[in-house]
Amino acid sequence: MTSDAVWQHWQLRHDPDGIAWLTLDCAGDGPNTLGRAVLEEFGQVLDALDAAPPRGLVLRSGKPAGFAAGADLREFDGYRDADEVASLIRHVHGLFARLEAAPWPVACVIHGHCLGGGLELALACHWRVAHDLPSTRLGFPEVRLGIYPGFGGTLRATRRLGGPAALGLMLTSRTLAARAASAAGLVDAVAGTHESPDWLARRAVLAGRRSRPGWLAHLSNSAAARAVIAPLIRRQTAQKVRADHYPAPFRLIEHWRLDGGDAARMLEGEAREVAGLLTGEVSRNLRRVYFATEQLKSLGRQNAAPVAHRLHVEGAGVMGGDIAAVAALAGLEVTLHDLDAARIDAALARARGLFARRLKTPAERLAAAGRLIADPAGDGVARADVLIEAVIEDAGVKRTLFAALEARLPAHALLATNTSALPLETLASALIDPGRLIGLHFFNPVPRMPLVEVVHGEASTPAAVARGCALAVQLGKYPLPCRSQPGFLVNRVLAPYLLAALRLLLAGTPAATLDAAAVGFGMPVGPIELADTVGLDVCRHVLVTLGPAEPAAAAALDARIAAGRLGRKSGQGFYVWKDGKVRRPAAATGTPAELAALADAMLAPLLDACERALADGVVASAEQLDAGVILGTGFAPFRGGPLRYRGLA
Template sequence: MNIDASRYQHWQVEVDATGLAWATLDKAGESANSLSSTVMSELARILDGFDGKPPRGLIFRSGKPAGFIAGADIQEFTQLDTPEKGIELVRRGWQLFNRLAGLNYPTLALVRGHCLGGGLELALACRYLLAVDEPTTRMGLPEVMLGIVPGWGGMLRLPERIGAQAALDMMLTGKSIDARRAKRLGLADDCVPPRVMDNAAAMLVLADQPRRRPPLLQRLLNGPLRGLAARAARKQVAKRARSEHYPAPYAIIDIWQKHRGDALAAPELIDRIVRSPTARNLVRVFFMQERLKGFGKGSASPARHLHVIGAGVMGGDIAAWCALRGLTVTLQDQGIERIAPALQRAYAAYRRRIKDPRELRRVMDRLIPDPDGHGASRADVLIEAIFEDLEAKRALLRKLDALIRPDALLASNTSSLRIEDLHGALNNPARLIGIHFFNPVARMPLVEVVAAGGADPEMLQRAMAFVKQIDRLPLPVKSAPGFLVNAVLGPYMLEAMRAVDEGLSPETVDQAMIAFGMPMGPIELVDMVGLDVAMAAGKSLAGNDAEPPKCLRERFAAGHLGKKTGKGFYDYPKGKPAKAAAAAVPAGLADRLLQPLLDRTQQLLRDGIVADADLADAGVIFGTGFAPFTGGPLNYLKSRHD
């Protein structure tokens, strides 16, 4: 039996022959479901309709191929300009989902694809959760990444469902989990393939069996031992985030510990969080991220075969990442002995991520050593990632020009050379695009897509689609030395090394910026980038100075090239920097170190290297880790002047 469809804009409701009700959310005019105020109001009316004549059970599912529910409607967060609006937003979801949790007939969330934030809170309010075993199925409460808290029951029900420790880890990091892990933790009652999901959902609801309880210790940590779990969680959060920069994780712990996850019991705290500068800036960062994702949308068919030339740290890691994302990758260098270290690094990284031995073997089989470069003539995309030498790159591109398919995307991963300076090696220079990754490739989400003057628009769009295909954020930039990210990092790292030349310890310099909110100090960043890269960047790094800083020159001359050689400004005995204690940070040091970065970002915007201030902020945040709570360097500058 179909319920009158005209009653609902976003839901379709039907009752089948067995008496089960199926509520399908298909938000009108959107590619993904989100819980707007209209969607929530319609859900309340659906429950009203069943009050008089309850069904045997109610199953929630999605009508979108993209997933279950992506979360609350983030646009509505931008309209919370009074305390009353923020509290009302929390109250609406808290009360509705409490009502859903209290129904006297069984309910189930059939989760296929992403189920995040408010979407997971809706699923937690159901008696059962059935996860569909697909790579796209992910569940999480990522509100903390927007500077807010899961206010619609997630802080109450997730610890009840999977125990305090696992729940706090998910809520405080924003991490999502897949369908199989959800079943292992007890978040999902079962995990089934797509072909049987509807039947399995119906059987689970009709069986109406009690749910599995968490182990005794986890129940104790969510009850009498709650204070112990809260103290441990605060220690972990303090290692990652300062409360003055990121108040939301500390608020989550407090609301869970003191109010059992009821955000309405702490209205002043909720108002302070929801309308804080951090939340406002992180929501802004979210929209900037969505904009970057949009650059990769287009009609270009997905790439299947990537050929990478250069198996050094950067080229090898690009190849490894792309193989992990499903591409066949051929990796070329001067002999198998140069390719072998890249394969070894890839295998070690894959083993940490992939637990299924068969899947591990499949991924490794996609990463193919190719010292003779046979893959170049067959590849859809080719990326040169050899050392930063103009003539060497030109010679390589000249050879590739004679080998590759006319429709192949040809790209350079150069970090400091202008794309125009490579044009002379090609018969059709308009086809060459810069695709500039950052180190470490597996962790840095941004990839600059660099267009020289006269670039082929189709190749440019294909490059951005390729970047999105491998789950990275494409940032369109114009060709100039260092593009955006390296161009702003150069003066920043230079100023940091000048401070070392003046007698400050690397630890003290780094501590100044970590205290500001950076994930890593500028001196450690030089070590990660590589002192040889810093030297090779030359004028791009040193600005108008005739010579790079003395501390850089001396270490480079001694062969201490940073993390990759185990020694740079710091020693790396076990892959991590061995640091002495930092001295007291001089007043004004952070401002001094930041100023060149801020000035260069403004200059690049004026020069048109990026199209607007939002893209400049997004590029510096996702390309350097610039403190996200500030909203980016230009937003930070504006807030200082307001």
């Protein structure tokens, strides 16, 4: 029997029945990742097991957070030679093949995150047991990083799930809970909340269980099936992303079409294609965006405990009502106040729709609705941990409201405003303690937009800003600390972009052409559609706040606003909207070169504004600025952010 052994990242022990228990516990406090050192040690573990074969092997994690988060992304930026990367991938293929070919049964215990390379390692085992915990999630997130699974995942996932199902999982980057993963075929057994997954894995090893894919999965990987299905999947994917912007999804589909069903060709194609993608510009940019957004999240994770249990929202308009709904969805008790009871009722109705879309069971929806409390008398102020003001964008109205609320607010409570552009110093003048005031600028539509600008004025205390960041993370958002300057970051850089588009529109360029040019650059929607989505009244207010608007642009907005054409929310702005979707009157015109020139003309003011914002210290770093502009405006992620695009980061 092999003696117990300890490496830096792996621990191996044996029980009296001769079963080997191998625990992955990467040195340090972070999650398990499959970096070069971890994989080299894994080869040594396999050597030790081959030298003295156990009765069986159970592979598990020593980290409470999960099994493994995949490859070590920090190592990726060191690679520039695709041939070197391909060689490393082939080495990992060899390690996982050795595990899969082991003559003794191998089971794997999964809890928490099991993603990317971690899931590929699990798929190389003979039997997988997942613990049915809320935190257990399995999936392949690689396309978000500009690559696709490279440690044998395309072979083993398509073999187990069938080609279409496996590609669907990889192309969408969605993750599955334990029971959904079992239904899909990724895992073989699920341990209930009060069951021992180790015990189930031990039983599987003693019984010599080996998972076998079904015949339908095998049939879906046949040459005939691939020839029919791959073009369909490609067309569906092309409706969501462009191959020249995001090549990885299309390379994955083609890889399966050409090589699916042949194990050797799948592995070799994986090594070659993933290596080329990983060393390419798109993947480097997407990895930068990933690390920058994770940095924003880390700003709100300083406190282990939730920053708030009770939230009070002043103002039940679209923004205030949706902020309240998102907070209730996140588990907070929320009181919602407005002078107009009908606005509260409308906000509660929208919230019920959100709960119906986001929550699976009637009990969950009922609980969320119970946490969102209509508060026409404003009684929730006195017991709130955080108060968010979302009333009309008028400095005088806000100051009067703050003066009335401060005396009723608990001493520990955080006071926040959802202003989109007003300087905090202007609003804080009404407060006895201006240090507790910050901005929490959410974006419309609140349930979908991932960014919250956490605005700090001259008097805002660091503790208040830290609590604001923590609240944003508690609500499932990315916090971006910003200095209180007109427009903060997002509106400051977005306004010149919208103004440039409006100038071109007034000069005769069709709206559909302008929007097509921006989408061709990589923006999720064009500037004219975006203006309609934000609301033309809001756009007009931001332009006024940031400086004197050009007379022609102001007149164009004023005419539509006076006619009640506010954009999507009124059913008509620059476009006609029906059921929340835009109706364009004509198709875009122009050659690719002409559209690219239009995109450059519209985006140049945005890029200039980003440079000035960084120089003015609106945000702390180029990484935070790029992440904030991507999350707040949709700036093309594959370009790495506006400063990276300009070669300044």
